[in-house]
Amino acid sequence: MSFIDLNDTIIAQVREAADIVDVISQVTPLKAAGRSHKGLCPFHREKTPSFNVDRSRGFFHCFGCGVGGDVFKFVMLTERFTFPEAVEYVANRVGMTLPRRSTTKTRDTDKEELLELLEEASSAFHQSLGWTPNTAQAYLDKRGVSAEVRSKYGLGYAPDSWDYLLTRLGRKYSTEKLEKAGLILPRKGGSGFYDRFRNRLIIPIHSEAGTVIGFGGRTLDGSDPKYLNSPESPVFNKSQLLYNLHRSKQNIRRLDRAILVEGYFDCISLDDAGVPGVVASMGTSLTPGQASLVARYTRRIVVCYDGDDAGRNATLKAAPVLLASGLHVEVFNVGRGHDPDTFIREFGVDRYIEEISNSKPLIDFALETWAPDPSTMSSAAKEEKLAALAPILASMSGVSRNDAAQKTADWLRLRFETVWDRVKGPSTAVATPSRLAGGNSSRNTSGEKHLLAALVQDSVPAALAARIREEFFGDPRCRAVFHEWAALREAGEIDFNELGTRLRGEDENALLAEVVHWPEIIPDQLEQIVAPMERAWIEARLDDLQRRIQAGEEPIEPLFSEKMELTKRFRDIVRR
Secondary structure: OEEEOOOHHHHHHHHHHOOHHHHHHOOOOOEEEOOEEEEOOOOOOOOOOOEEEEOOOOEEEEOOOOOEEOHHHHHHHHHOOOHHHHHHHHHHHOOOOOOEEEOOOOOOOHHHHHHHHHHHHHHHHHHHHOOOOOHHHHHHHHHOOOHHHHHHOOOEEEOOOOOHHHHHHHOOOOHHHHHHOOOEEEOOOOOOEEEOOOOEEEEEEEOOOOOEEEEEEEEOOOOOOOEEEOOOOOOOOHHHOOEOHHHHHHHHHHHOOEEEEOOHHHHHHHHHHOOOOEEEOOOOOOOHHHHHHHHOOOOEEEEOOOOOHHHHHHHHHHHHHHHHOOOEEEEOOOOOOOOHHHHHHHHOHHHHHHHHHOOEEHHHHHHHHHOOOHHHOOHHHHHHHHHHHHHHHHOOOHHHHHHHHHHHHHHHOOOHHHHHHHHOOHHHOOOOHHHHOOOOOOOOHHHHHHHHHHHHOOOOOHHHHOOOOHHHOOOHHHHHHHHHHHHHHHHOOOOHHHHHHHOOOHHHHHHHHHHHOOOOOOHHHHHHHHHHHHHHHHHHHHHHHHHHHHHOOOOHHHHHHHHHHHHHHHHHHHHO
């Protein structure tokens, strides 16, 4: 059996040879309209054409439903093909023969072999769950987890053995590979290896694309930790992953809403019951990388953690991280004594979905949690609560922050100015990595797209373009497109085929298609877009410099010099 041997060069060659207008015309009629072609969108019902195709640049975009991408994306959507199948289909249309490789050949990359190994490990764990009665079966029986659910989510069992996987997979894979995949550990004495997961219920963790990349193992004998996850590896980075995203991402896009829970089984229970768009942070503190991952699919997230004090505090700890990624945050509190799994078992899926639809604004939940009875609070207690609320308020966008500050002042019976003074300045802002990289939640995504469209369409005056930095963009998709566009621009003239090849994610290619077709660039608005982006970046950078100066752990002179330069630049922007 053989498979297509794809690489960036081949993909670019196929894309360049294809006539996107010809391919799309087989599905929906198109008419020339200036530089573009227009027609009725094949992905939603419409009477007035809003579907645009740019032949020279090789992208399509619908202004009605927002779908867009290159010729491969169109074929994937209309034919239900995988990406390699779409490339092969387009290549056949243009008469290109693609190189193929045999599965018996050595893998092209170490990553491919690790993924194959992890897939086999997942099968081995799943098979062992079905053997003679074991502690994992007993645990799942007690929780009421059916055989269908066990199969659907690939649940498994790591036997109470030191070498189950080592023996089973060691005949095919080296101990070096097994260790790199996070499946075995070296013995302290240096004589051999043993299995990492022992006597644990195993939950496979998948990549965004649906490939097994690691495992979560729940203890079955009370040993610590309660949950043991795969270690960092070339394919597994927990801070950049969300459990169940591969199953939920389409529903998250469709509903423009994600539901975030803490644990694997909360997520499995809700997803299997038919609650759409559920992902889990895998029981650990939410990271900026996970928040940015959600922001690729939606701008609204409902947090639904456990109803006890730990769950409520975890919700409020996660909130600034989510806000810093530009997400609108709401909270569904399942109530004390419940977690999402027990709630849905007691009250049913319809009640859960109804409650999700009536989720509370974040600030309401925060006030009710941290200041349930303000009438009994002393001035010192109110000061303490305001200090706790300040990071959440400071992470909100302009209008939302103002409204939340007013609500906080009313709730705590304080003057608005007292609250506002705690949150308006840069010193109270949460210094998350995404914020320092330009991920300010107050960014205007529409404005960022307008600016990106002007850059891509070469409509930005040179002096203004010279001021724009990658870090100005809060939307991670805009940052990615700008990064690759700037690299090509520096090298010479923009080749849109090459630009599309460099962008790895579907969302980034869809955004490129959108800005290529941006209907009207208004040059007079560009300065008004760039100035607040530049100002926000400078404020965040000044905060970072000040913290580093105060820490005193590196040479101070360069920090002072940059701080002075940025301060002058900030004043110039304000005076414009």
